[in-house]
Amino acid sequence: MSSPQRPVAPHSYGSQRPPAAVPIGPVGAIGVDEMQLTDEEVARRMSWLEITADDIANLTSIRDVARGYAAEVIEDLYRHFLAFDETRAFFRDEQTLRRVKAMQTEYFLRLTEGNYDREYVRDRLKIGAIHQRIGLDVKWYLGAYNFYLRAVGSRLMRAFQDDPERGRACYFSLKKLVFFDIGLAIEIYLTTIRRQEEAIRELSTPVLQLRAGLLILPIIGVIDPTRARQLTEQLLRSIRANRAKVVVMDITGVPSVDSRVANHLVQTVEAARLMGATVIITGLSAEVAQALVLVGIDLNRIRTVGDLQGGIEEAERSLGYRVSRVEA
Amino acid sequence: MQVPILKQGPVLIATVQDALTDADLHRLRDDLLQRVGTHRSLGVVLDVTALDVLDSFAARMLRTISHAVRMRGATTVIVGIQPGVAFAMVQLGLRLDGVDTALDLEDGLNMLARTIRSADPTSTTNLAGLAGLAELEWIDR
Amino acid sequence: MSEISTEPLVMPIANEADIVAARQRGRTMAIELGFAGCDGTLIATAISEVARNILLYAQRGEIILCCVELGGRRGLSIEARDSGPGIPDLRKALTDGYSTSRGLGLGLPGSRRLMDEFAIESEVGRGTNVTMTKWVR
Numbered sequence: 001m002s003s004p005q006r007p008v009a010p011h012s013y014g015s016q017r018p019p020a021a022v023p024i025g026p027v028g029a030i031g032v033d034e035m036q037l038t039d040e041e042v043a044r045r046m047s048w049l050e051i052t053a054d055d056i057a058n059l060t061s062i063r064d065v066a067r068g069y070a071a072e073v074i075e076d077l078y079r080h081f082l083a084f085d086e087t088r089a090f091f092r093d094e095q096t097l098r099r100v101k102a103m104q105t106e107y108f109l110r111l112t113e114g115n116y117d118r119e120y121v122r123d124r125l126k127i128g129a130i131h132q133r134i135g136l137d138v139k140w141y142l143g144a145y146n147f148y149l150r151a152v153g154s155r156l157m158r159a160f161q162d163d164p165e166r167g168r169a170c171y172f173s174l175k176k177l178v179f180f181d182i183g184l185a186i187e188i189y190l191t192t193i194r195r196q197e198e199a200i201r202e203l204s205t206p207v208l209q210l211r212a213g214l215l216i217l218p219i220i221g222v223i224d225p226t227r228a229r230q231l232t233e234q235l236l237r238s239i240r241a242n243r244a245k246v247v248v249m250d251i252t253g254v255p256s257v258d259s260r261v262a263n264h265l266v267q268t269v270e271a272a273r274l275m276g277a278t279v280i281i282t283g284l285s286a287e288v289a290q291a292l293v294l295v296g297i298d299l300n301r302i303r304t305v306g307d308l309q310g311g312i313e314e315a316e317r318s319l320g321y322r323v324s325r326v327e328a
Numbered sequence: 329m330q331v332p333i334l335k336q337g338p339v340l341i342a343t344v345q346d347a348l349t350d351a352d353l354h355r356l357r358d359d360l361l362q363r364v365g366t367h368r369s370l371g372v373v374l375d376v377t378a379l380d381v382l383d384s385f386a387a388r389m390l391r392t393i394s395h396a397v398r399m400r401g402a403t404t405v406i407v408g409i410q411p412g413v414a415f416a417m418v419q420l421g422l423r424l425d426g427v428d429t430a431l432d433l434e435d436g437l438n439m440l441a442r443t444i445r446s447a448d449p450t451s452t453t454n455l456a457g458l459a460g461l462a463e464l465e466w467i468d469r
Numbered sequence: 470m471s472e473i474s475t476e477p478l479v480m481p482i483a484n485e486a487d488i489v490a491a492r493q494r495g496r497t498m499a500i501e502l503g504f505a506g507c508d509g510t511l512i513a514t515a516i517s518e519v520a521r522n523i524l525l526y527a528q529r530g531e532i533i534l535c536c537v538e539l540g541g542r543r544g545l546s547i548e549a550r551d552s553g554p555g556i557p558d559l560r561k562a563l564t565d566g567y568s569t570s571r572g573l574g575l576g577l578p579g580s581r582r583l584m585d586e587f588a589i590e591s592e593v594g595r596g597t598n599v600t601m602t603k604w605v606r
Contacts (some may be wrong), residue, residue: 037541057348116382187541233506243431267418274414275409347493349485380510383490383517384576412505412510420514421565 017316037121046116049180051182055173058115062156065114069155076105076151077144087140103127108148111177121184124328128185129192138189140285145182149175183291213245214315218308220253228264232271247272250308252283262297269302278303278318282311331356333363334467338370339440341433344378365402369439372397375433378406387422394427405426407436413442437447477535482523489522491532492516493522498534503605512603514546515583518576518600519549519599527553527596537602544585544604552596 043194078101081087091097107127110120131141149233153171162169205227208216215238233248248281249268251257257265281304295297305311316323329352330339334341340363360372374393376382377462382390405428409417413452428437428443478498481489496513504512516532523530528553537546556562565578577599581587584601591597 038538041538041541232415233411234509236414239433240411243435245435246433269422271411271414271418274417274424274429275411276409276432276435286367347489349489351485380496380517381513381517383514383521384579385521410510412507413514415507416510416514416583417512417584419583420518 023124023243025164025253028294029243037118039118042116042118042121045180045183049175049176049178051116051173056116057177058170058173059177060114061295061297062159062174063109065156065159066152068159070105070108073110073148073151073155074101077147079145080147084140087136090134106203111133116180120209121150124181124184124190128188131185132192140185141185141189142182145178149178156208205234207234209242210248210312211319211321213319214245214312215239215242215244215247216308216312217247217249218253219249219251221255223264224262224263225264227327228261229269232264232268232325233324235268236271236275239272239275244277246319247277247279248282248308248315249279250311254283257288257292258295259292259295263291266301267298280311280315282306284309284320331359334365335363335369336445338444339371339437340364340367340372341375341431341437342372343375346378348379348383348386350385350389353386355384357389357393357396358366361396361400364397364402369402370444371402372404373436373440374404374406375408375436376406376413377410377432379408380408380410382413382417384420384422387417387420387424390423391427394424403440405430405436405439407432411441477533477567480532480534481529482520482532482551483529485524488520488524491520491534494546495532495534495545498536499540499603501560502543504538504545504603505606508603508606511583512547514548515580515601515603518580518583519547519601522576522599523549523551523553524596527551527557530596542604544602546600546602547584549599550596555595555597556589556592557593559589562591563589 003233054193076090078097079090079148091100110123111159128141137181152174156167156171156174157164160170207220208218210216215235217231217235221227223231235249239247251265251267255260269281272279279302281302283306289299289304313323329346329348330357331342331344331348331352334343342360344356360374363369364372372393374390377385377388387427392404394406395425397404406424407430428439428441478494480494481487482491495516496509499509499512516534520532523532530549530553533548533550535546535548537544551553561580563581577589580599580601584603586600586602588600589597
């Protein structure tokens with residue numbers, strides 16, 4: 001098996017959990033430490049971008065040149081930012097502007113400092129996380145990189161007027177490193193989005209206790225394998241925590257119930273039964289039920305009742321409750 | 329690791345304390361069947377709360393126990409299957425068909441008492457002797 | 470908190486007690502790696518199944534537990550290998566309910582469902598090698 005998995009490098013994480021992340025944001029923001037890459041992973045990305053020792057030598061060789069034009073490039077970049085409403089909104093006052101310019105300069109000079117190691121990656125991830133957190137869309141973020149490359153490119157060419165070959169080589173090295181940075185930035189954006197989706201998902205399926213021993217689980221939205229898993233785990237935990245005997249699972253809000261979803265439902269029902277609880281499924285239309293039988297889903301394994309009200313009534317009956325209206 | 333079996337009135341309570349090897353499970357089966365005969369028990373509660381894994385062999389053994397006990401005239405209830413264990417079992421394809429399950433010992437005893445009673449409403453067996461049953465509310469259907 | 474072992478951990482399987490030891494070790498490693506929810510149990514159950522297969526068909530073999538990392542994701546990889554009789558028909562062996570021994574025939578297909586990745590190599594007369602991985606979510 002030519003699996004690309006490799007044993008973990010020893011320094012990748014020392015103890016059970018990485019130390020608490022530097023507080024970089026509110027709920028939903030991702031800790032940079034959580035995403036910390038191993039040296040091996042860093043090396044692999046570098047080789048994917050064909051970053052060699054020559055490139056690193058090129059980059060460090062233009063350190064002084066870069067120092068020469070850094071201030072200019074940063075000024076240009078912020079002029080560009082301020083020219084667009086969407087990006088101007090982020091720099092409301094002089095003070096903020098001064099602060100971010102200083103940070104930007106630091107970022108900029110770091111590109112030609114060498115030592116593109118884990119610390120470097122950490123730094124880059126942190127910058128990406130900050131931009132994600134303030135809500136700067138990825139399109140503006142990437143656009144700024146383009147601006148950078150263009151602004152630096154022309155200046156490099158000018159600096160190496162006498163040796164254009166050399167200028168181009170340095171420019172290509174810089175471009176590789178910028179792409180390395182872009183990769184990290186996009187990754188932290190995506191990871192954060194994924195985290196937020198997970199959080200929303202978990203919130204979106206409440207398990208409610210209606211009476212002692214009776215839980216209601218209204219499912220709304222698409223059930224994919226990940227969600228099916230979460231639902232089942234959540235339900236099983238709730239059964240134990242609430243000592244539930246009957247669960248009414250309402251799938252009226254699930255847009256499509258195919259055989260895969262049905263199989264998930266059957267599994268959930270079976271697992272609940274192993275814990276001693278009965279699941280009643282409501283909201284399964286007659287057409288869908290027929291279709292499921294046709295594809296071979298054994299609906300005998302699950303108890304279904306037309307609608308949520310009927311399901312709750314049946315659940316109450318099986319728990320020994322009798323609900324009656326008090327005459328006025 | 330031997331599983332202790334407690335006699336409580338007409339019911340036997342077997343409580344698994346730790347991970348079981350296949351040999352332990354064989355012995356549990358043999359012990360239970362023998363005691364059901366000796367004490368003429370009407371029910372068995374098998375508490376597996378302490379088990380953190382129920383693989384295909386263990387699940388099959390639980391089913392065997394349940395079916396064999398039934399052939400000796402008693403009912404088995406498996407109690408205490410943990411959420412993760414239940415999840416793993418269904419992923420594995422294990423269903424424990426025809427085996428009664430309950431959340432915990434209390435629910436299991438309650439269930440047994442109901443079964444025993446409905447099987448023989450005139451029975452003079454003292455079901456109140458079951459641990460904890462006295463305080464439990466009976467749900468008659 | 471203990472350091473996470475980065476060396477593959479080899480656990481010999483030669484009797485029933487070894488099955489229990491292997492799955493318990495697997496669960497501990499899973500928790501150390503940051504697996505949450507039911508995952509530790511799913512992993513332990515899968516280990517139990519493949520270890521059981523070793524005992525059932527090859528009498529002895531080993532389970533190798535190893536932390537892996539790919540693209541920033543961590544996982545636990547489990548390898549079960551033996552020099553037993555091998556499996557003549559892999560496709561059948563991966564079908565629910567198929568068993569040539571006293572097993573339930575759920576071992577291999579079931580373990581595949583419990584894990585994220587699953588691969589099997591087998592040669593009649595030479596032995597069987599099952600590799601499976603689960604990733605921290």
